[in-house]
Amino acid sequence: MWRAHDLRLRRNVSIKEIQPPFRAEGADLKDARRRALREARSAGRLSHPAVISVHDLLEERGRLWIVMESLEALTLEETVGHLGHLPIHWTAWIGFQLLAGLRHAHGAGVLHRDINPGNILLTGDRVVLSDFGIAALNGDPSASTTVPISAAPSYVAPERLRGKRATPAADLWSFGASLYFAVEGRPPYEGPDALAVLGRAMAGDPAPPTKAGPLRRVLKGLLRRDPADRVTADHASRMLSEILRLEGVAVAPPRLPATRLPPGTFIV
Known part of the structure; x- marks a missing residue:
């Protein structure tokens, strides 16, 4: 860069x-x-x-x-590395802003497929999702459905680890795993090496968060292993805005994406 x-x-x-x-x-x-x-x-x-x-x-x-x-920013990974973990209201604010961008991308037919704390940039007043290097475009036949070897297994949705296709729900799992890292100060799955982390990610749910407070309900909904049971982006956005309201942080009401795409849009 x-x-x-x-x-x-x-x-x-x-x-x-x-x-x-x-x-x-x-x-x-x-x-x-x-x-x-x-x-x-x-x-x-x-x-x-x-x-x-x-x-x-x-x-x-x-x-x-x-x-x-050009952005003067630290990644979420770097920020948590400096501070240990983020307060609940910071994490909720970061999540609310980031989710607005993710909903916009999904509304345009774009799946990111590699959301993790290293791809989330924090500036003075913005939260920015970057690095669309393995994003999938609707109808792009060249987009691979495999998980790249460089992807951190702690932030890859369980169905993707099992070889299933990318979907908006998979992006939401990665988004939830990144919020888990922010508020807990550690990834959802840990181990001495990538293979051990992969084994734990394939085997069961993450350890329950201990620092998340009211965010626990959001994290639980986003990190459900069955994508059909995972909370939607709209629901997650409403929950985050309510947490911010209770924390005394004013945010604009969640808005729906401008475009509603037909079923099957994200099959690549």
Whole structure:
């Protein structure tokens, strides 16, 4: 990631270089180009304060770059690392703002598929979902349905770990796991290595939260193993707004996404 300045439009930007995966015969530029185009298309069709803004996609001498808005921010992962865990009202506020962006993405037919504390940016007044590198676009036949090896199993929905297709409910599980991390100061599943974490994630529910207070009901609803039983984004948003109201934090009423998509939209 590079910090840069757009001379034509006179604005600061961030430039993300897409690193191609290496195979036995060398760099896989075709795969890198496909991933870069998917990320740019996914984020580029969204316009919401809680979603990173993408300005352009560049290719120069076989190197690929995504130009996006420049943010002075810490990730949720870094913030919790500094503070240990976040207070209930902070976590609820972060969740409420982030969920508005996620509902906007789902309303536009975009699944993120890799929500985790490292992809959630916190600025002075914004919560921003970034890194749409493995997002799935409605109708994109090139989008893989497998979970990438780089994904942290603590934040991947159980049905995705079992090889099921990505759905909005799977994004909501990852969203809930990120809120769990924020308020508890630890991921939903822990272990000495990724394989141990994966085994625990496949075997059962996360340990009950101990610091979440009124957020426990939200986390329980989001982290249900059966996606059919998981709370909806609308329901979660209403619960978060009620917690904030009781905590004395004023937020705008939850709004429905502008578009209602037909059943089967997210089958990729």
